[in-house]
Each structure stands twice: as C-alpha cells, then as structure tokens.
Amino acid sequence: MSNKIVILVLLIFLFGNCEKIKYxxxxxxxxLPTSVLMHRGCGDNPDFIPNTLAAAQFGLSKLDGIExxxxxxxxxxxxxxxxxxxxxxxxxxxxxxQEMTDDEILMYGVCNDTVKYNTVESVFELMxxxxxxxxxxxxxxxxxxxxLNTSEVMTQMADEIARLVIxxxxxxxxxxxxxxxxxxxxxxxxxxxxQCIISLGDIDKGIADAAVTKARGVSLKYGQEExxxxxxxxxxxxxxGLIVWVINEPDDIVDVWNSKPDxxxxxxxxxxxxxxxxx
Amino acid sequence: xxxxxxxxxxxxxxxxxxxxxxxxxxxxxxxxxxKGFSLTAGxxxxxxxxxxxxxxxxxxxxxxxxxxxNFGLNNNTSxxxxxxxxxxxxxxxxxxxKPGYSLGTVFWTYNDDLYLFKTxxxxxxxxxxxxxxxxxxxxxxxxxxxxxxxxxxxKQNVTAGYPKRVDGNFAIxxxxxxxxxxx
Numbered sequence: 450m451s452n453k454i455v456i457l458v459l460l461i462f463l464f465g466n467c468e469k470i471k472y473x474x475x476x477x478x479x480x481l482p483t484s485v486l487m488h489r490g491c492g493d494n495p496d497f498i499p500n501t502l503a504a505a506q507f508g509l510s511k512l513d514g515i516e517x518x519x520x521x522x523x524x525x526x527x528x529x530x531x532x533x534x535x536x537x538x539x540x541x542x543x544x545x546x547q548e549m550t551d552d553e554i555l556m557y558g559v560c561n562d563t564v565k566y567n568t569v570e571s572v573f574e575l576m577x578x579x580x581x582x583x584x585x586x587x588x589x590x591x592x593x594x595x596x597l598n599t600s601e602v603m604t605q606m607a608d609e610i611a612r613l614v615i616x617x618x619x620x621x622x623x624x625x626x627x628x629x630x631x632x633x634x635x636x637x638x639x640x641x642x643x644q645c646i647i648s649l650g651d652i653d654k655g656i657a658d659a660a661v662t663k664a665r666g667v668s669l670k671y672g673q674e675e676x677x678x679x680x681x682x683x684x685x686x687x688x689x690g691l692i693v694w695v696i697n698e699p700d701d702i703v704d705v706w707n708s709k710p711d712x713x714x715x716x717x718x719x720x721x722x723x724x725x726x727x728x
Numbered sequence: 729x730x731x732x733x734x735x736x737x738x739x740x741x742x743x744x745x746x747x748x749x750x751x752x753x754x755x756x757x758x759x760x761x762x763k764g765f766s767l768t769a770g771x772x773x774x775x776x777x778x779x780x781x782x783x784x785x786x787x788x789x790x791x792x793x794x795x796x797x798n799f800g801l802n803n804n805t806s807x808x809x810x811x812x813x814x815x816x817x818x819x820x821x822x823x824x825x826k827p828g829y830s831l832g833t834v835f836w837t838y839n840d841d842l843y844l845f846k847t848x849x850x851x852x853x854x855x856x857x858x859x860x861x862x863x864x865x866x867x868x869x870x871x872x873x874x875x876x877x878x879x880x881x882x883k884q885n886v887t888a889g890y891p892k893r894v895d896g897n898f899a900i901x902x903x904x905x906x907x908x909x910x911x
Contacts, residue, residue: 467773470838470845472889653843653880657890679885687888 473656476688480681481711484513484584485720488695489531492716500529502567505585506575512721514584516626516694516714519569520546521606522554527569527613533594535566545594547602570613577617586624586645586692586712589632600631607635614642624712626668626692633662645692650674652684659689666690671705681708699723748795765906768792772899774834774849774873776808782903790814792832803840810834816857826857830869838891846879847891853899865903873897 487508489499497504500518508515518531534542535549538560546554558566569587576583589606591599607625614623620641627633628647636644645666648655650673659667667684669676671693684691694714696705702723705713713720766782780794791813798806812832830853838845853871860866875891882888 469774469891469895470843470889471892472887651877651880653882653888653890654877656888657893661893683885683888 473660473687475686477686478688480685480709483710484712486514486516486586486712486714487512488516488714488716490515490517492718494718498565500531501564502571505572509580509583511718516586516588518588518590520590522546522551523549524551525605525609526551527609529567548594573613573617573619584622586626589625589627603629603632604635607632611639630662633664637663656687668692670694671696676708678708681710767904768901770899770901773897774836775899776806788816788818805839806837808834808836828855830855842884844881845877845891847875847877849873849875851897863905867901867903869899871897
C-alpha cells in the first residue's frame with residue numbers, strides 16, 4: 450500500500466510543472482508607423498450617423514483609416530452597427546441582426562432619407578476604389594441575441610470577413626478586434642488580416658490572451674494602465690501589434706502618440722493638429 | 729491596509745505571519761473540545777505550505793479552511809487562503825485508501841521583482857485519503873484549477889507574464905482528528 454501512495458504522490462507532482470505564472474517568449478517585431486483611425490467612421494461629428502457608409506467616407510477623408518462596429522444578418526451578410534438590435538426610426542427594437550434577413554433589415558434601414566444601416570461590403574467597395582491605402586478596423590461585436598450559437602455565428606463572421614478581403618483585395622488593410630475565441634481561431638491562419646484581441650485595460654492580460662488566441666495584436670482600452678514607449682516596446686518585443694482606443698483629448702493625444710503604438714482610434718477629427726512635431 | 733501589500737522582504741517572514749499563526753493556534757485550541765473538528769497541515773502548488781481547520785460534517789463530508797505561505801522561497805513572496813468542500817467515499821469498505829473529490833476556492837498572491845498578482849482560483853480535485861493511525865490521515869489531491877486574476881501590477885517593461893488561467897494542481901494534507909472515536 451505504501452508503494453501505491455508513493456507512486457500516487459509522484460504522479461500528482463508530475464501533473465503539472467511548478468510555475469503558476471506563464472511568461473511570454475520573445476518574438477520581436479518592428480512596430481508600424483502610427484496610423485490614426487476614426488472611431489465609428491465619423492468620430493464625434495454629429496452630422497453623421499456612426500457606423501454608416503457616409504460616416505466611413507467622412508473618416509476616410511480625414512484620417513489614415515476608420516474603425517467600424519459590425520453585425521451579421523440571418524443571410525450571413527455583415528452589417529455596420531454598434532448594437533445587436535435592429536431598431537425602427539423611432540428607436541424601437543424590431544429584432545436582432547442575426548435573426549433578421551437582409552430584406553428585413555433594409556426595411557428599417559432608411560429614416561427621413563438618411564441611411565442608417567449599411568453593409569461592410571459597401572465600405573470595402575468604397576475603400577478599394579477611392580481609398581486603397583487606408584486602413585479599416587472591424588470591431589466584432591458580441592452576438593448576444595443568440596448566445597447559444599455564439600461560437601457558430603462568430604466563425605461565420607470571420608469567414609465572411611476573409612471572403613470580403615479576398616474579393617476586394619484588401620490585403621494588409623483590414624484589422625479585426627474581438628474577444629471571441631471562436632472568431633480569433635477561425636482567422637488565426639489568415640496572414641493578411643490583423644487579428645487583435647480586445648483588452649479592457651490590462652496590458653498583461655492582453656498579451657496573455659493574444660498568445661492563447663494566436664492573435665497578431667492587442668486592442669487596448671486606454672486609461673487603465675500607464676502606456677509609454679517602453680510598454681509599447683515590450684508588446685512589440687513579445688511579437689504583437691497594438692491598437693489603442695479611444696484617444697480624444699489633446700494631452701492624451703500627445704502622450705499616446707509619443708508611446709508609438711501601431712494604431713490609435715479617435716473621435717477627434719482634428720487629431721493630427723495635436724500630434725507633437727519631432728525635434 | 730491590505731497585509732499582502734506590506735510584504736516586501738522576501739527573505740524574512742513578516743511579523744504579521746507569526747501573528748496569524750499564534751492567533752490561529754489560540755482559536756483552534758478552543759476547537760479541540762469541539763466534536764468533528766480536525767487540524768490540517770499540508771502543501772499544495774496553489775495552497776502553498778498551509779495550516780487550517782476542517783469541520784467534519786459527517787463521516788463522508790467535510791469543510792475545510794486554510795492559510796498558507798511559501799516563506800519567501802523561489803525569489804517570490806506568496807500567500808494563500810482558501811476553503812474547500814470535501815467528499816470522501818467510504819465504500820468499498822475493504823479499501824484502505826478512500827477516494828473522493830474536493831471543490832473550493834483559493835485566493836493567492838504572488839509578489840516578486842517582476843509582478844504583483846492577486847488571483848482567485850477554483851480547484852476541482854480528485855483525492856485519495858489514507859488513515860495512517862486512528863487519528864491521523866494523509867490526503868493526496870490532484871486535479872485542475874481555474875484562475876481569474878483580480879489584480880496584476882507589472883513592475884518592469886522587460887518581460888510579460890500572467891497567471892495560468894487553467895492549470896494542474898496537486899496537494900498533500902495531513903489531517904489530525906482530536907476525537908479519534910468519532911466518525
């Protein structure tokens with residue numbers, strides 16, 4: 450019996466190594482020159498409905514690129530919107546994107562001659578013809594109306610993004626931001642799309658999550674932890690790019706710009722006015 | 729102030745630790761006469777070197793609480809505190825080593841030159857219990873542990889680490905029962 454106990458103890462000790470902390474291995478990359486993306490297409494410009502084709506056109510005309518929130522319909526089409534619910538012109542909830550067909554969504558897509566629901570494809574078409582050098586970042590929102598099928602829907606969204614990138618030859622121009630493991634996993638083999646895992650402020654969690662999801666970058670909410678050039682260098686040293694959001698105030702613009710992240714998202718169309726000039 | 733934040737010298741035990749030990753002994757001395765209580769001492773990957781008490785609800789079920797430390801070894805200072813529910817199967821009766829399982833929570837800290845982490849972990853453990861004498865048992869546990877980081881403070885910008893969200897865990901525990909006649 451005592452032999453069995455000894456064997457048991459040995460097996461238990463072999464069950465795992467003793468390190469509770471997992472350290473990321475170095476895999477250095479060169480950071481990109483910082484690009485500035487207009488948050489939700491139009492930033493805080495009240496003349497546009499955020500996450501629409503018109504908003505995207507405004508953002509593309511002002512900055513290096515745009516960030517847009519996306520949803521998916523029952524037909525598998527990617528639509529622009531922040532919320533998962535489709536609303537009528539009075540703001541009443543009609544249904545959820547993934548439960549509605551494209552025709553049903555289009556029925557509520559125009560209010561007072563203003564289009565409020567556009568497809569991602571319409572933006573890709575615009576960019577490929579008029580703004581081929583611009584960057585677009587797609588914020589993949591949670592599909593909470595069908596929570597049981599989240600993994601399936603996320604995979605479908607990833608496949609559709611990959612299809613559109615190929616169709617419009619948007620190689621190395623598309624970033625995606627998500628916290629969905631299924632979504633990231635589906636795009637993990639795509640080398641021409643910048644998959645970024647979302648971190649709501651914890652840089653170390655972002656790096657750890659990026660390793661787990663095989664992401665190529667971290668999408669970081671600004672303001673929770675100090676961000677400086679050394680921190681960004683650390684993230685690059687570990688092999689990941691960095692998107693920082695949402696930077697609007699002049700002081701923050703200076704601080705974040707000096708930290709040299711790869712991408713900054715802003716609501717401020719005058720962002721570049723505050724960029725410090727190099728000495 | 730949180731006592732964990734005070735622990736800076738990894739080579740010397742903080743007086744608070746010995747205070748906790750004395751307090752623990754005073755409290756548990758009053759439990760000696762209580763039916764169904766045991767003292768525990770052990771070591772675990774996440775539980776660290778620990779002492780605690782166990783309330784034996786019945787011959788099968790028990791609840792235990794513990795506090796532990798790594799005594800500043802391996803260039804870090806770690807503390808742990810936790811509780812668990814344990815179920816030891818009494819059948820088959822001819823088995824000397826009794827199998828069972830344990831579920832619980834462990835709050836632990838990790839403080840070294842690189843990081844301070846505060847983490848809540850949830851172990852799911854299989855266990856084997858062997859009665860060494862009528863009042864002393866040894867329990868070996870092995871299983872999986874899920875962790876959620878509550879706080880991470882990086883102290884440098886040279887390397888990046890994070891507690892494993894899912895990990896293997898193992899532990900050994902001695903359980904000393906004061907009333908040997910009680911089941």
